[in-house]
Amino acid sequence: MGFCDEVVAVNDQSTDNTLKILKKLKVKILNNKMVNYAGQRNFAIEKIKSSWILFVDADEVVSKELGASIQEQVKKNDANGYLVHRVDYIWNHKFKYGDVGNVWLLRLARRGAGVWRGAVHETWVVDGRIDKLEGELSHYPHQTVVEFLKHINNYSTLKANEFYKNGRKTDIFEIIFGPIWRFKYLYFLKLGLLDGTAGFVHAMLMSFYVFLVAGKLYLKR
Numbered sequence: 001m002g003f004c005d006e007v008v009a010v011n012d013q014s015t016d017n018t019l020k021i022l023k024k025l026k027v028k029i030l031n032n033k034m035v036n037y038a039g040q041r042n043f044a045i046e047k048i049k050s051s052w053i054l055f056v057d058a059d060e061v062v063s064k065e066l067g068a069s070i071q072e073q074v075k076k077n078d079a080n081g082y083l084v085h086r087v088d089y090i091w092n093h094k095f096k097y098g099d100v101g102n103v104w105l106l107r108l109a110r111r112g113a114g115v116w117r118g119a120v121h122e123t124w125v126v127d128g129r130i131d132k133l134e135g136e137l138s139h140y141p142h143q144t145v146v147e148f149l150k151h152i153n154n155y156s157t158l159k160a161n162e163f164y165k166n167g168r169k170t171d172i173f174e175i176i177f178g179p180i181w182r183f184k185y186l187y188f189l190k191l192g193l194l195d196g197t198a199g200f201v202h203a204m205l206m207s208f209y210v211f212l213v214a215g216k217l218y219l220k221r
Contacts (some may be wrong), residue, residue, distance in 0.1 A: 002067070003062070003067030003070055003071050004054065004067075004070075005050060005113045006028065006048075006050065006168055007025070007027045007028065007029060007185050008027070008028045008029075008044065008047070009027050009028070009029050009030065009108055010030045010031075010032055010040050010041075010043060010044050011029050011030065011031050011032070012033055012034040012040070013031075013033065014033075015182065018058075020077060022083070028101060029211045030043070030044065030047050031042075034121065034122040035124070036118075036119035036158065037116075037119065037120055037122045037158075038115075038116035038118050038119065038122040039116075039118055040092070040134040040157065041116040041122065041124070042115055045111060045112075045115075045116075048111065048182070049111075050111060052074050052108065052109070052110060052111065053108070053109060053110075053111050054070065054107055054108045055107045055108075055124070056107070056137070057139075057213055059135050059139060059140050059141050060086070060138065060139050060140075061136060061137070061138040061140070062135075062137060062138075063135045063136050064135070065134055065135030065136070065156070065178040066084060066133060066134070066135030066136060066137060067135070068134075068135070069133040069134040069135050070082075070108060070133060072101065073108075073131065075132060076174060078129070078131065079130060079131040080109060080113040080114075080126055080129055080130070081106050081108065081109035081110070081113060081114065081124070081126035081128070081131075082106070082107070082108040082109070082112050082129030082132065082133045083104040083105060083106050083107075083130060083131070083132045083133065084104065084105055084106075084107045084108065084131070084132075084133050084134070084135075084136075084137045084167050085102075085103070085104055085132075085133075085135070085136050085137065086103045086104070086137045086138075086139050087106055087136045087137070087138055087139060088100040088103075088104075088139045088140075088141065089138060089139065089140050090140075090141060090143065090198065090202065091143065091198050091201075093195065093196070095195055095198070095199070095202070096194070096195060097190060097192050097193075097194045097195050097199060098186045098187070098192030098195055098199050098202055098203055099186050099187060099190065099192070099202065099203070099206050100139075101190065101191070101192075101195075104132065105137075106123070106124045106126060106130065107124070107137070108133065109124060109126045110126075113127055113128060114126030114127055118162070119158050119159070119161065119162040120155050120158040120159050120162065120180050121155075121159070121202075128197050140178075145201070145205070148205050149205070150208040152205065152208065152212060155209065156209055156212035156213045156216055157216060159213045160212075160213050160216035160220060161169040161215040161220070163213070163217050164217060164220045164221065168217065169217075169221060170214045170217045170218050171218075172220075174214050175211065175214045175218060176213055176214070177209045178210045178211065178214050179207040179208065179211040180207070181205050182203075182210040183204060183206075183207035184208060186202075186203040186207070187199065187200065187203040195220075
């Protein structure tokens with residue numbers, strides 16, 4: 001945390017040891033009940049007064065190289081936002097292909113330069129020049145299949161609700177063939193097969209996510 005001036009955590013009624021750990025680390029805690037993920041991030045922007053804001057999720061770690069790159073680029077003051085290279089480590093495997101291979105996310109930006117949009121898989125929409133940072137943002141999500149299934153069950157509900165509010169419809173063809181196409185896209189076109197067995201399992205789970213979104217949307221309508 002030496003690369004930043006202050007660490008702020010947005011908390012939504014944590015029931016585990018999160019608050020205890022944050023207090024021990026002397027992290028500033030902002031309590032806010034979550035409606036959606038974009039809302040939580042925009043809430044943080046409103047409360048933070050620093051010129052630059054870096055968003056890091058609870059299962060992500062900023063590498064030393066990334067921290068140094070952030071300090072360097074902020075001093076240069078050349079852009080309004082910066083993309084970071086996120087690398088996933090799941091089931092003791094570093095993913096290089098498929099759905100999570102070569103992922104760049106806009107996570108550092110000037111305060112007030114943009115807003116977060118989207119109930120799930122939210123994106124930071126920032127005006128002005130966008131550049132890239134060096135170093136990786138290490139990501140350690142859902143380390144068991146059970147955690148993965150809980151994750152996509154939650155995300156698929158949020159996504160189906162978002163589609164429903166936007167008036168999107170679905171049908172039996174999307175419910176059947178959407179997951180099949182998603183698997184082929186991730187496993188073959190995105191070269192998930194090069195990640196071995198882990199790549200196959202990941203592609204299968206993400207295709208099941210597509211099925212859940214379409215199925216839940218159909219049932220809501």
